[in-house]
Every structure is written in structure tokens, then in C-alpha cells.
Amino acid sequence: MRIIVSIVLIFLFNQSLLANNSISSQVDRLHQYSGHWVSSEHADTDSVAEFPAIKMNNISTMHNQSMQVEVLQYQNGRYIPMLTELIGYDSKSDKIIALGQNQQGIIFKGKGRFSSDTKWTMQDVDMLGDFYLAVEFDFQSPTNVLLEGFDDAGKGLWKTRYIKANPQDKNIGIQLVSVHQQMLKDPAATLRELGRMGYSYVETFVYDKGTFYGMSPTEFRHLVEANSMQFLGSMTFHDLPAAEEWQSALQWWSNTIDDHVAAGVKYLTTSNNQLKSVTTKAELKRYSDYYNAIGKLCRDKGITFAFHNHADEFALIEGVRIYDYFLQNTHPEYVYYQADIYWMHVAGVNPVDYFKKHPDRFLSWHIKDYKELGASGKIDWLTLFNHPEFAVPKYMVAEVEDYSYPPMYSVQLAWEYLYYKILE
The missing domain is CATH 3.20.20.150 (Divalent-metal-dependent TIM barrel enzymes)
Known part of the structure; x- marks a missing residue:
């Protein structure tokens, strides 16, 4: 017709003109992490269990310049808090800054940035200035991100894949x-x-x-x-x-x-x-x-x-x-x-x-x-x-x-x- x-x-x-647009700013790249996420059954698959081991709620604030992060872990039939963070873009340093606290009461701070539309690295220290954790984020699609944690020698400690699950x-x-x-x-x-x-x-x-x-x-x-x-x-x-x-x-x-x-x-x-x-x-x-x-x-x-x-x-x-x-x-x-x-x-x-x-x-x-x-x-x-x-x-x-x-x-x-x- x-x-x-x-x-x-x-x-x-x-769309041929626009589909190749990149996500150029650190703020817009960070916003990819907003939303409701659940962990996959293991890091090598995007399959999600009926009760995912981890749920993560990332709520954007300050005109998408920052987000409040709450991570919950499934234990004994319910989800309990395991981590809370405030992650935001700092316009002075042009970096992404995080301040968080884990279940053990340890407060940590981190900084990093996106090296591309999809690759994001953060390095965290505790409040004494000691190394806490390095994390790499790989956004394999807008709704699929792989996180990997490393120690101070660069040894991999864990991998978690999050799948977006917005309501x-x-x-x-x-x-x-x-x-x-x-x-x-x-x-x-x-x-x-x-x-x-x-x-x-x-x-x-x-x-x-x-x-x-x-x-x-x-x-x-x-x-x-x-x-x-x-x-x-x-x-x-x-x-x-x-x-x-x-x-x-x-x-x-x-x-x-x-x-x-x-x-x-x-x-x-x-x-x-x-x-x-x-x-x-x-x-x-x-x-x-x-x-x-x-x-x-x-x-x-x-x-x-x-x-x-x-x-x-x-x-x-x-x-x-x-x-x-x-x-x-x-x-x-x-x-x-x-x-x-x-x-x-x-x-x-x-x-x-x-x-x-x-x-x-x-x-x-x-x-x-x-x-x-x-x-x-x-x-x-x-x-x-x-x-x-x-x-x-x-x-x-x-x-x-x-x-x-x-x-x-x-x-x-x-x-x-x-x-x-x-x-x-």
C-alpha cells in the first residue's frame, strides 16, 4: 500500500540517521542503571528464577544526575537489605561518585566513569582509605548488565548478571x-x-x-x-x-x-x-x-x-x-x-x-x-x-x-x- x-x-x-547515536554524557550513561533489576540464575545466563537471589531498585533523582540504590537478598523466604548506595555524577571531576553501606555496617566510597556507552568501572575504598572493592559493569543490552568484582590485585571475586524487571x-x-x-x-x-x-x-x-x-x-x-x-x-x-x-x-x-x-x-x-x-x-x-x-x-x-x-x-x-x-x-x-x-x-x-x-x-x-x-x-x-x-x-x-x-x-x-x- x-x-x-x-x-x-x-x-x-x-532511524538510519539516529540509530547510531551514542550515549555521550556520563550522566546519560549512568541512567542506564536506573530501574528495577533482578539477578539471573547465574552469571552466564539471563534466565531468572521465580525468587531471584537479589533484587535491586535504582531510583533516579536530581534530574537523573544521581540515583538511590537498594539491594535486597533473598533469605529464609523474604528479601532483606544487603546494600544501600547513593551514586551520582560529579560535574567538577566529571566522574561518577558513590557512597554506600553494606550489611556489616561498612561505609565505602568510590569513584569511576564510563569508558564507552556500555563499559563502566568503579574503585571503592573504606572510610579509612583502604581498598574495598573494584567493580566493572558491562551493559550487554539496555536490560542486561554483567557486574564483576575484583580485589586489589585484580583477581576476580564474583560475577552477577542483572536483568531489568520494571513493573x-x-x-x-x-x-x-x-x-x-x-x-x-x-x-x-x-x-x-x-x-x-x-x-x-x-x-x-x-x-x-x-x-x-x-x-x-x-x-x-x-x-x-x-x-x-x-x-x-x-x-x-x-x-x-x-x-x-x-x-x-x-x-x-x-x-x-x-x-x-x-x-x-x-x-x-x-x-x-x-x-x-x-x-x-x-x-x-x-x-x-x-x-x-x-x-x-x-x-x-x-x-x-x-x-x-x-x-x-x-x-x-x-x-x-x-x-x-x-x-x-x-x-x-x-x-x-x-x-x-x-x-x-x-x-x-x-x-x-x-x-x-x-x-x-x-x-x-x-x-x-x-x-x-x-x-x-x-x-x-x-x-x-x-x-x-x-x-x-x-x-x-x-x-x-x-x-x-x-x-x-x-x-x-x-x-x-x-x-x-x-x-x-
């Missing part, structure tokens, strides 16, 4: 276009990372001839579920057909919906990149009829259909705003809406006005920003999520389109922003 090809090319171009209790979804190149290269590894980061479900946009990333609907569903997430949403595209092709287009949608039912998807969305060419309300009426027909097919098969906006929907046609026309001329039982907050902001409209006027029409929000989520300061997310006159919709989908960091780092920041700053 022309729409999906153009979208894919845009994102491939953007999934706030039902945050991720639009997989945010990590499109990674999904094309290795979908299993990418989904594993997203599940560990704390995402609860995924939304795709790559349905093609009955497949998702080259997998059958059930294969892809099982892969998502194997990584502790659900496959709940899909963006799917098929241009408005000519009159003589109407039935064949609806047959395409019927087959597509069947594939999504097999995949366990709860909702389908579509968008429209042809609106710049529309000049009359009669054309808008054809689109409304098309969306009503698709929505009815979805409803009959147990899936919800929603229309996803960009900025073009807020242009005027014969004195009527396109988006308003669609809301008024699509059947509320067949057609819901997925509000892309960012594109509403770009178009200069206030999403609050729509959510107040049409409180029952919005199934989902796409939550993205001009940079990583929350970084631009241009969108008042707190007001949107805590407004007294409408409820947050059932499906909240994080999306990143503009990257300051490698995409996997950026989507972790998006989850953190929603989990810790917005959904408190």
Missing part, C-alpha cells in the same frame, strides 16, 4: 514504529527488551499479506506473550477505493480483521495521508462511509476500530474542519478515535476541547513529543492525564519519533516519564 510504504521509508530514513502495573503500551529498525533486525530480542523495560502491550503498523514482521498472526502473538506483553493494537492501511473496487476493499478488510482476531488484537486503527488532496465535503462523506463500513466489520468480528489523526485532519474544507466532520459523520458504535496528542499540538488545536466534547469517542491516545517524551516542555501532559472533565482512555500508547539517543534508550525514557512523572 502507498501509505504504509511511505511511512516505512520515512521512519527508516529517520508493568500501569498498562503502558508501545507503538513499535518507535523501534522499527530493531524490530526488523531482531524482533525477539527487541520485544524481550521492551517487556523488561515495563511495557505491557504493543501496537504494530507492519501488517502485510497476513503477516507481522514476517510471522503468522499466532506466531507473532506467541512471541509477544513470551516476553510478558500482549499484542493489543495494530495500525493498518488500505486507501479509499474507487466505487467499482468498494467490495474488494471491504473483502480485504474482512480478511485483515480475521488475521487480527487470530492474533488476539483488541483494536485496529487506520490513518489517512491523502487529505491534502481533498477539496469537498462530498469526498469527506465517502471517507466517513468507508470508515463506518470498516468499523461495522470490526464490530461484527469482535474488534474495535479507531481513526488515528495527524495534522491534516484539522484543515478546513468548505468551512468545516475535517476532524469535526469525521466525528459527526461516523457512527459512534462503529468508529472510535485514537488521538495523537503531538499532531494535535502541531496543528494548533487543543485536545482538551475534543475530549470534553466527545468523551466516549476516544479509545486510545498516542503519547509522543517533539523529542523524547516530556523533554520538550511544550505539551502539558499532567493536565491531560489529570483533567476533571474526561477520563484517560483505555489504551495509552507511547511513541517516539524524534530521537536524541539510540531508540532503545529513548523508549526507556518514555516509559519512565509516564510511569514515574505522569501516572503516579
Whole structure:
């Protein structure tokens, strides 16, 4: 389809420029260590036991310049504290500084730095100035870090592998276009990372001839579920057909919906990149009829259909705003809406006005920003999520389109922003 090809090319171009971005500052590199972690069964595997031997909670503070670290050990059926630390970046020395205390009451201090995006070394001394421990950190992925401790002669003392295990209790979804190149290269590894980061479900946009990333609907569903997430949403595209092709287009949608039912998807969305060419309300009426027909097919098969906006929907046609026309001329039982907050902001409209006027029409929000989520300061997310006159919709989908960091780092920041700053 022309729409999906153009979208894919845009994102491939953007991500090809940005995917090689390094994590350049010591502060950003240190932030990789934030989150909830558990030890693997042993250092040579990333498999995690039902009750991991160690849990570690690293909470970022001071605008991500430092973090409070609590390490707990499983003993006699419960987790007890074994170590507490404050680790932070010191701007004067350009080093990472730590101050901690262990179970034995020994207080130690350390300093070190990252030598690359993924390699971090620290050397600790006790409060008498005597050598305490040297530790090397190897971030083998954003959710997999190997720690090794050494004595003062450089002899290895222990190894521990930590796997990120952020909570999934706030039902945050991720639009997989945010990590499109990674999904094309290795979908299993990418989904594993997203599940560990704390995402609860995924939304795709790559349905093609009955497949998702080259997998059958059930294969892809099982892969998502194997990584502790659900496959709940899909963006799917098929241009408005000519009159003589109407039935064949609806047959395409019927087959597509069947594939999504097999995949366990709860909702389908579509968008429209042809609106710049529309000049009359009669054309808008054809689109409304098309969306009503698709929505009815979805409803009959147990899936919800929603229309996803960009900025073009807020242009005027014969004195009527396109988006308003669609809301008024699509059947509320067949057609819901997925509000892309960012594109509403770009178009200069206030999403609050729509959510107040049409409180029952919005199934989902796409939550993205001009940079990583929350970084631009241009969108008042707190007001949107805590407004007294409408409820947050059932499906909240994080999306990143503009990257300051490698995409996997950026989507972790998006989850953190929603989990810790917005959904408190």
C-alpha cells in the first residue's frame, strides 16, 4: 500500500540517521542503571528464577544526575537489605561518585566513569582509605548488565548478571514504529527488551499479506506473550477505493480483521495521508462511509476500530474542519478515535476541547513529543492525564519519533516519564 510504504521509508530514513547515536554524557550513561533489576540464575545466563537471589531498585533523582540504590537478598523466604548506595555524577571531576553501606555496617566510597556507552568501572575504598572493592559493569543490552568484582590485585571475586524487571502495573503500551529498525533486525530480542523495560502491550503498523514482521498472526502473538506483553493494537492501511473496487476493499478488510482476531488484537486503527488532496465535503462523506463500513466489520468480528489523526485532519474544507466532520459523520458504535496528542499540538488545536466534547469517542491516545517524551516542555501532559472533565482512555500508547539517543534508550525514557512523572 502507498501509505504504509511511505511511512516505512520515512521512519527508516529517520532511524538510519539516529540509530547510531551514542550515549555521550556520563550522566546519560549512568541512567542506564536506573530501574528495577533482578539477578539471573547465574552469571552466564539471563534466565531468572521465580525468587531471584537479589533484587535491586535504582531510583533516579536530581534530574537523573544521581540515583538511590537498594539491594535486597533473598533469605529464609523474604528479601532483606544487603546494600544501600547513593551514586551520582560529579560535574567538577566529571566522574561518577558513590557512597554506600553494606550489611556489616561498612561505609565505602568510590569513584569511576564510563569508558564507552556500555563499559563502566568503579574503585571503592573504606572510610579509612583502604581498598574495598573494584567493580566493572558491562551493559550487554539496555536490560542486561554483567557486574564483576575484583580485589586489589585484580583477581576476580564474583560475577552477577542483572536483568531489568520494571513493573508493568500501569498498562503502558508501545507503538513499535518507535523501534522499527530493531524490530526488523531482531524482533525477539527487541520485544524481550521492551517487556523488561515495563511495557505491557504493543501496537504494530507492519501488517502485510497476513503477516507481522514476517510471522503468522499466532506466531507473532506467541512471541509477544513470551516476553510478558500482549499484542493489543495494530495500525493498518488500505486507501479509499474507487466505487467499482468498494467490495474488494471491504473483502480485504474482512480478511485483515480475521488475521487480527487470530492474533488476539483488541483494536485496529487506520490513518489517512491523502487529505491534502481533498477539496469537498462530498469526498469527506465517502471517507466517513468507508470508515463506518470498516468499523461495522470490526464490530461484527469482535474488534474495535479507531481513526488515528495527524495534522491534516484539522484543515478546513468548505468551512468545516475535517476532524469535526469525521466525528459527526461516523457512527459512534462503529468508529472510535485514537488521538495523537503531538499532531494535535502541531496543528494548533487543543485536545482538551475534543475530549470534553466527545468523551466516549476516544479509545486510545498516542503519547509522543517533539523529542523524547516530556523533554520538550511544550505539551502539558499532567493536565491531560489529570483533567476533571474526561477520563484517560483505555489504551495509552507511547511513541517516539524524534530521537536524541539510540531508540532503545529513548523508549526507556518514555516509559519512565509516564510511569514515574505522569501516572503516579
